[in-house]
Amino acid sequence: MTEKLSICLVGPKKGGKSSLLASLADCVAQSAFGYSPRLRPALQPISQAEFQADAADARRADLFHAEQGDYERLKQDFGEGGVATDTLNTYEYFFRLSVNGEAPPAVVTRGPWLLEVVDSAGEIAVPPDGAAVPILNDVKAKLAGQMLGADALVIVLPLVRLEDSAWVGTLSRLLDRLALARDRRLRRVVVVFSQYERLFTRLGPSAFTYACDPAVALHVLRKSLRAAPWLDRLRALEQPGGGVSVRYTVASAYGFTKRFQNPNMDPHQPGERRFRRARVEGARAYSEYWRPFLTAEPILYAALGLDSAFTFSHAQLDARTAENPAISILG
Ligand SMILES: Nc1nc2c(ncn2[C@@H]2O[C@H](COP(=O)(O)OP(=O)(O)OP(=O)(O)O)[C@@H](O)[C@H]2O)c(=O)[nH]1
Ligand SMILES: [Mg+2]
Incomplete structure (x- = not known):
């Protein structure tokens, strides 16, 4: 039976x-994730009409293939360097997800899934502390409703030192309010640290080798989360009665260059520039040199509750001290 799921992206500007x-569909298509290749997930952008239609109507909608313009536009904006999402509305994108390979029986027998993913400007839900960003009440109310109605929340945070970040307080308060909300649907939360490839820019072709090691990601997550005051809020959500499962992961929308395996930025250029072939403009150059990395994980976990080699639970984050107490002595 087709199941509909709603996922809200939140996080600072x-x-x-x-x-x-924007890189999600490519990431799934290129299997650039930490799930078994035998899982064979497929994710296809669909129109809102297809999302809303029941199964029979959806087949008919397929026939006429309603416009998928919004997602294409998002991808194009990203390809051109990214555009800040405006604060005038929240934006819904729709996908059909299926699992075509080997998966736990509970998953295989329950597809396909129709996903609604809500994107919005970071300033609406997680503004910088103390900043008075004017947002229309209608927009705030719409996003609040979408968060309460969401089956899963994906919290996207830039991989920087968290204690320096002006949004830490607002994120904590948002999680507090969410924990107290009685009418929430929330079942899963994924915290994803973005821009992961930036850690590896000096490693050349070895970059990809390190990035592909889940132990490296786990180490990075432990370090990044050490100073995160909101971590306790997420732990609390997972307590009996909270009814929510929480995972942590890393991702890079820019990813690594296909043949050269290095991060998809040129450290010799001022600023950060994507690798492109000289004199070749447009999307084809990107598709040749660019692959996203692990951006599938947050959405697949949010939708299916299925762990990859790069999704980590609180128990896994805590495991080092439990498994090897000697290390904690060394600090
Ligand atoms: N190095 C690197 N930069 C990235 C990556 N993903 C996004 N960026 C850059 O980070 C900036 C912000 O990315 P967005 O995706 O627009 O962030 P957002 O959370 O949607 O921001 P708002 O819409 O303003 O809330 C842009 O300049 C992107 O180009 C990545 O994987 N690596
Ligand atoms: Mg945005």
């Missing part, structure tokens, strides 16, 4: 929400 979403 410039956190990487829109980029994560």
Whole structure:
């Protein structure tokens, strides 16, 4: 039976929400994720009409293939360097997800899934502390409703030192309010640290080798989360009665260059520039040199509750001290 699921992206301005979403379909298509290749997930952007129609209507809608313009536009904006999402509305994107390979029986027998993913400007839900960003009440109310109605929340945070970040307080308060909300649907939360490839820019072709090691990601997550005051809020959500499962992961919408395996930025250029072939403009150059990395994880976990080698639970984050107490002595 087709199941509908709603997923809300939240996180500070410039956190990487829109980029994560824009690279999602390519990431799934290129299997650039930490799930088994035998899972064979497929994710196809669909129109709102197809999302809303019941199964029979959806087949008919397929026939006429309603416009998928919004997602194409998002991808194009991302390809051209990214555009800040405006604060005038929240934006819904729709996908059909199916699993075509080997998966736990509970998953295989329950597809396909129709996903609604909500993107919005970071300033609406997670503004910088103390900043008075004027947002229309209608827009705030719409996003609040979407968050309460969401089956899953994907919190996208830039991989920076969290204690320096002006949005830490607002994120904590948002999680508090969500924990107390009685009418929430929330079942899953994924915290994803974006821009992961930036850690590896100096490693050349070895970059990809390190990035592909889940132990490296786990180490990075432990370090990044050490100073995160909102971590306790997420732990609390997972307590009995909270009814929510929480995962942590990393992702890079820019990813790594296909043949050269290095991060998709040129450190010799001023600023960060994507690798492109000289004198070749447009989308084909991107498709040749660029592959996103792990941007599928947050959405697949949010939708299916299925872990990859790069999704980590609180128990896994905590495991080092439990498994090897000697390390905690060394600090
Ligand atoms: N290096 C690197 N930069 C990235 C990556 N993903 C996004 N960026 C850059 O980070 C900036 C912010 O990305 P967005 O996706 O627009 O962030 P957002 O969370 O949607 O921001 P708002 O819409 O303003 O809330 C843009 O300049 C992107 O180009 C990545 O994987 N690596
Ligand atoms: Mg955005």
